Amino acid sequence: MVTMAVKRVEIQAAQRLRTLLREYFLDLDAASRDPGRRVAWCSSAGPCELLTALGFEVYFPENHGAMLGSKKVSAKYIPRAVGAGYSPEACSYMNSDIGAALCGYSPLQEAYGVAGPPRPDLLVYSTNQCREVQEWWNFFGRRHGAVVLGVRPPLHLGEVAAEHLRFVRGQLAELIERIEARFGLKMDEDRLREVVDLSSRASTLWRQVLDTARAHPSPLTFFDGLIHMAPVILRRGSQTAVDYYEALLAEMQARVADGVGAVPHERHRLYWDGMPVWPRVRDLSEKFFDLHAVIAASTYCNSWAFDPYDGGDPLLWMARTETEVFINRDEEVKEHFLMEMFQRFDIHGAIFHNARTCPNNTNSRFGMAQRLRQRLDTPILVIDGDLSDARFFSTAQTLTNIEAFIEQLEERLR
Amino acid sequence: MSGSLYVGVDVGSSATKCVLLDGAGRLVGRHVVPSGFDFGQSAEAALDKALLEAGADRSAIVHGVATGYGRERVTVATQRVTEITCHARGAREWYPQVRSIIDIGGQDTKVIHVGADGRMADYRMNAKCAAGTGTFLESVALKLGISLAEIDALAMQCTTDTILNSYCTVFAGTEVIERIKAGQRREDISMGLFRSIASRVVEMLASRDGPVGVTGGVVAHCRAMVRALEEALQTEVLRPPLPQHAGAYGAALIALNRATAHRAPQAVVPTRCET
Ligand code: SF4
Numbered sequence: 001m002v003t004m005a006v007k008r009v010e011i012q013a014a015q016r017l018r019t020l021l022r023e024y025f026l027d028l029d030a031a032s033r034d035p036g037r038r039v040a041w042c043s044s045a046g047p048c049e050l051l052t053a054l055g056f057e058v059y060f061p062e063n064h065g066a067m068l069g070s071k072k073v074s075a076k077y078i079p080r081a082v083g084a085g086y087s088p089e090a091c092s093y094m095n096s097d098i099g100a101a102l103c104g105y106s107p108l109q110e111a112y113g114v115a116g117p118p119r120p121d122l123l124v125y126s127t128n129q130c131r132e133v134q135e136w137w138n139f140f141g142r143r144h145g146a147v148v149l150g151v152r153p154p155l156h157l158g159e160v161a162a163e164h165l166r167f168v169r170g171q172l173a174e175l176i177e178r179i180e181a182r183f184g185l186k187m188d189e190d191r192l193r194e195v196v197d198l199s200s201r202a203s204t205l206w207r208q209v210l211d212t213a214r215a216h217p218s219p220l221t222f223f224d225g226l227i228h229m230a231p232v233i234l235r236r237g238s239q240t241a242v243d244y245y246e247a248l249l250a251e252m253q254a255r256v257a258d259g260v261g262a263v264p265h266e267r268h269r270l271y272w273d274g275m276p277v278w279p280r281v282r283d284l285s286e287k288f289f290d291l292h293a294v295i296a297a298s299t300y301c302n303s304w305a306f307d308p309y310d311g312g313d314p315l316l317w318m319a320r321t322e323t324e325v326f327i328n329r330d331e332e333v334k335e336h337f338l339m340e341m342f343q344r345f346d347i348h349g350a351i352f353h354n355a356r357t358c359p360n361n362t363n364s365r366f367g368m369a370q371r372l373r374q375r376l377d378t379p380i381l382v383i384d385g386d387l388s389d390a391r392f393f394s395t396a397q398t399l400t401n402i403e404a405f406i407e408q409l410e411e412r413l414r
Numbered sequence: 415m416s417g418s419l420y421v422g423v424d425v426g427s428s429a430t431k432c433v434l435l436d437g438a439g440r441l442v443g444r445h446v447v448p449s450g451f452d453f454g455q456s457a458e459a460a461l462d463k464a465l466l467e468a469g470a471d472r473s474a475i476v477h478g479v480a481t482g483y484g485r486e487r488v489t490v491a492t493q494r495v496t497e498i499t500c501h502a503r504g505a506r507e508w509y510p511q512v513r514s515i516i517d518i519g520g521q522d523t524k525v526i527h528v529g530a531d532g533r534m535a536d537y538r539m540n541a542k543c544a545a546g547t548g549t550f551l552e553s554v555a556l557k558l559g560i561s562l563a564e565i566d567a568l569a570m571q572c573t574t575d576t577i578l579n580s581y582c583t584v585f586a587g588t589e590v591i592e593r594i595k596a597g598q599r600r601e602d603i604s605m606g607l608f609r610s611i612a613s614r615v616v617e618m619l620a621s622r623d624g625p626v627g628v629t630g631g632v633v634a635h636c637r638a639m640v641r642a643l644e645e646a647l648q649t650e651v652l653r654p655p656l657p658q659h660a661g662a663y664g665a666a667l668i669a670l671n672r673a674t675a676h677r678a679p680q681a682v683v684p685t686r687c688e689t
Binding site: 340370373381382396397400401403404407408411 | 483495496498499522533534536537538539540620
């Protein structure tokens, strides 16, 4: 077979992203050593805006879990957490993060020359994604003698009713009161509005960036999304994130105008549901690239694409984003969301990742893949793996599975 | 012998199979060798033996398609296709009426569904685990110190509906020992192993419409496997004449098709990623 080496077209904003991340982690490190500043840890879909508005620097442990996965070191540290009594089948972000802490390792050491994650004064989780974050935060709360607080929205909702939002808004208001009392702070309402507005603007821009993938060829893939979603999580509520996504959006729009595709000769448009396989992102990305298949959309990258803020009650907006997030919805809402996404992005086939240690972010456990396959006549492949623990993932078997899937899509084109 | 030949090579985790077809699609040579450590060498050895059977030499080969776990190592191949597509192709050539194909290999098991139009509609591979594969049988046989053929012969004399409960290979080994200690007959325990595989395979079937075909090394060597599948599915399953060669046969058919279809260049130039 004749093969031609084709170079990936680099996204220019990547350079800016590297600077943004470096500044973020260096500043967090400085904050954790400055007695005049405070650090809060927050779950990725948690109420980080109110923490920022109260003057905390916010750090997101899940991002650290993903870094451990990408660096392929999770399997090295998970056994330490298992030895400490955490199930090997529990969240591998959590296990690798706990294990790495017990061994005194952090990928931030090599990347930014800092000792590791910033020492927390406060840890805040939301169980809108899972209860694992609660136990994960509790571990570090005990370790650092820091207070752990949480928000617990009603789970797995179909319709989100006004009373659900009132209930969650009430929890957020109470959370603010407890933090104020504990740290002697006072929430500045105008500042909260400002942070929520910035958060919503970054999120809206991020959604617009993802939407450029509707173009044929798509200017970006899921794998690009995994890199460029960092600011919408880590720098949510800052002007920096807004500026970043304005630049990225302009670049993607220019690509669309110039007909630049993320994969050469785009032939198949795919959807990815579930968590990424962080230790194998490169293998997977290269495989799809070689097969002329673009993963044009994903549930994961869309998880931080919130509805815009209308300038009203900022806590209500936060309550809505907390509660309406995809992972917290019932099967029917999820199914409708996926059907809309398939249509919106002109999807030819979808891949569902059955992540062994994250049932929460896995949607192939209750027949959804089969239902969608039947309803839409869209081929769906379920692959077994994990977000971070490579021991649950067979590269050879999965790559063969993906090749066979593309052969199946090719047959449909004939 | 002269004329054009089309070769299919299936490099599986346990065995490497080679099939040669002539221009009319007749099977003129075939061979199986253990895959061993060097997949490239095994492919060459299987091809040489198959050529010997066909009474031909390499110059007669027009196209070759490689499939299976070690397909990248087959130098005679002009194309590489996954074992899923190749098994479906091979089985359908033997039994055009099949709608589901179960392939039980050494390392993995696949269930492939084909539509009435012959196109692959859906497929599944077993999870990353020995459950439901030939490895499961081999490892229990090793533990008991008997061969696969002996387990099969014993199983065919089973008189009960014994089934092993463990999917896990390690637990199955322990369960076999417990059952021997409990005084159960070796014949029944042996059949229990095949039933355990069959129940795992049946879980992978997304649809039970239409005739079912079985391929792969395990059904080639073990009649008890076919019996266990028929019990589990409560229907007769179609076992082709050369179940172990289905993948290589399918690959050779794809090679032949490629030659007989028009010789237009591929729509897309295959590319290789450079990051
Ligand atoms: S959602 Fe999944 S990956 Fe994320 S913290 Fe919870 S269990 Fe871990």
